[in-house]
Amino acid sequence: DVVVTNITCSGSHGLSVGSLAKNPGATDTVRDIVVKGATMIDSTKAAGFKLYPGGSSHGTAIVQNVTWSDVMVQNCGYAFQYTACYNEQVIYCTAKPSPAQVTDINLVNFSGTTSTAHAPTTAEVLCPVAGSNCQI
Template identity: 30%
Template sequence: MGHFNFFSVHHFNITGVTITAPDDSPNTDGLKFGSCSNIHISNTHIGTGDDCIAILSGTTKMDICNVTCGPGHGISVGSLGKNKNEKDVNGLTVRDTVFNGTTDGIRIKTWEHSASKIVVSNFLYENIQMINVEKPINIDQKYCPHPPCKTKGESHVQIKDLKLKNIHGTSKKKVAVNLQCSKSFPCKNVQLIDINLVNKGTEAGPATAVCENVHGSSRGKMFPRHCLK
């Protein structure tokens, strides 16, 4: 299963760590955090068959820099909302990081029918390189890994105050930016600044963006063209 699991850990630094697992190894998360705060991760390489870094309920004030992720499922927040009594997640910074051959890069996932109402807020992703990533930017508020899910509904997890700045590289799929937010709790104040993602997959045509129930703004270079309201 996971390599390093942290629960209720505070003021902790991780640097100079290498984690290696095959890309087809199930549930081999690299670093997993729940109810943690003031975590700093730097100069680390993670290759797994699941999330390179998983950030779960109640985790706050996390700084990730100079990390290489690949293979794996990217740096994932969630899944969130499945269980009662989950806590807010806020204060995440991811910068100067490379995703190489991963299924996802920037990823937030919440269950489409939530048992808890929590807030995901104050995230900054800056200076991120994508190299042949299937889903470079992926907010999925209809997360359901084993359909059909028992209960259909809208996610009650509120995502707000996200800034994505200088995200560049190549996508293995045409949809390079997927912002699929909750109808009941739309994503708020999502800022896209200088995005440049090129489709290098088998599907022809330029990279595209898909937005559902997301409000925000954009400036600078924007490729694919944004679809924010």
């Protein structure tokens, strides 16, 4: 278990889980993570996931029971960003979707404002192919 409480971050890439499934033949496992009481300022995202796609040049991941709660967003690009196509082109990810198993992801009580970088969008979920890695 990992528990993070009452953290303030400024100018970061956000509170990210990942990059997962980068190494061929490997399985990255992440379970039981709680982030509670975070203030995210001027970051690319407040919270998010980064999963590499499938194929022989990448591995896989198992992600279970990850919760962000009471997150204050101040001028971040996204409040939440999830990609199952990290560091690759969408056409590659469509042909070789991530085999990751992602379950029990919880976003609770996010508040504040995002920047105008992606306005009016405040969150992004990038899943080129529907599957178990996009059931969040």
